[in-house]
Amino acid sequence: MRAPGRIRMLAAAGLALAAFMTGCGDSKPDRAEVAADSAAAAQQAQSLLGAGKAAGGKELFAACQGCHGADGGGMPALNAPTLAGLDAAYLKRQLHNFRTGLRGKHADDTLGAQMAAIAATLPDDAAVDAVVAYIDKLDARRPAATIGGDVKRGADFYSNLCGSCHGPNAEGNALLEAPALAGVDDWYLLRQLTHFRNGVRGVHPQDRHGRQMRIMAPTLPDEAITRDVLAYIGTLKS
Numbered sequence: 455m456r457a458p459g460r461i462r463m464l465a466a467a468g469l470a471l472a473a474f475m476t477g478c479g480d481s482k483p484d485r486a487e488v489a490a491d492s493a494a495a496a497q498q499a500q501s502l503l504g505a506g507k508a509a510g511g512k513e514l515f516a517a518c519q520g521c522h523g524a525d526g527g528g529m530p531a532l533n534a535p536t537l538a539g540l541d542a543a544y545l546k547r548q549l550h551n552f553r554t555g556l557r558g559k560h561a562d563d564t565l566g567a568q569m570a571a572i573a574a575t576l577p578d579d580a581a582v583d584a585v586v587a588y589i590d591k592l593d594a595r596r597p598a599a600t601i602g603g604d605v606k607r608g609a610d611f612y613s614n615l616c617g618s619c620h621g622p623n624a625e626g627n628a629l630l631e632a633p634a635l636a637g638v639d640d641w642y643l644l645r646q647l648t649h650f651r652n653g654v655r656g657v658h659p660q661d662r663h664g665r666q667m668r669i670m671a672p673t674l675p676d677e678a679i680t681r682d683v684l685a686y687i688g689t690l691k692s
């Protein structure tokens with residue numbers, strides 16, 4: 455069933471928040487303002503989605519594209535990463551984690567809290583599956599590299615510390631449930647590594663996957679080497 459009016463309104467909710475976020479500069483948005491605005495957008499999306507059941511992936515994605523882009527290619531200015539090309543199982547888990555408070559609850563996780571507010575507007579697991587199925591059909595992106603470094607040194611650290619789970623070419627490992635890192639925005643990976651290292655992500659007792667990364671992130675000795683690893687990942691094909 456098509457509901458163009460509702461789609462437009464959902465898209466408007468996402469865009470309104472996106473417009474607000476653009477004014478916030480890069481990665482240090484004011485927490486209170488972001489929280490208030492996310493809550494407002496979430497509330498709007500929630501009431502629009504009220505009936506929920508009939509919404510297909512495309513309709514649901516209308517609430518995402520204001521930040522993640524209509525093609526799922528992400529919007530760095532809004533701190534929203536590329537979603538197109540990410541593993542479906544990983545996307546579902548993250549949406550589930552945001553929805554259940556396993557991710558995005560830490561006081562310093564302003565952006566995670568913003569995403570958690572949006573994820574909460576997805577009415578149920580079926581909606582999560584539907585929106586992820588839609589994202590899964592979008593063409594994978596190859597995000598522009600923004601982080602430079604010593605690629606050779608990065609390759610050494612990567613293969614010693616990361617490749618066993620994320621795969622020799624950062625293609626991910628479904629059995630170990632480690633997502634692909636190739637094809638993910640480097641600035642976003644850096645933020646996540648910093649969050650894992652600082653205990654902002656991966657600390658909830660039930661966040662089994664995040665806790666693995668919480669242990670691994672500090673094995674990268676310093677920021678320079680972390681950047682080398684990310685520069686190396688940026689050379690790998692997604």
Ligand code: HEC
Nearest residue numbers: 468471517518521533534535545548549565566569572585
């Ligand atoms: C108001 C802007 C905004 C909207 C709208 C939004 N997101 Fe996000 N999303 C973000 C930000 C910012 C992050 C990064 C959070 C972080 O850094 O931890 C994010 C992260 C994510 C992640 C985690 C990706 C990863 O690799 O870990 C997923 C999955 C996601 N969003 C899916 C969605 C879906 C699906 C929708 C629509 C239902 C949506 N988002 C709507 C801003 C938004």
Ligand code: HEC
Nearest residue numbers: 615616619631632633638643646647663664666667670674
């Ligand atoms: C023991 C297995 C394991 C090792 C080793 C490992 N990871 Fe991970 N990593 C994971 C798992 C599992 C996740 C998914 C966490 C989740 O679902 O929240 C993950 C998630 C990540 C993420 C978040 C991706 C996103 O889209 O948000 C980054 C970044 C990351 N790993 C980087 C690294 C780097 C760099 C190394 C090497 C220093 C490394 N990982 C080593 C298992 C591992």
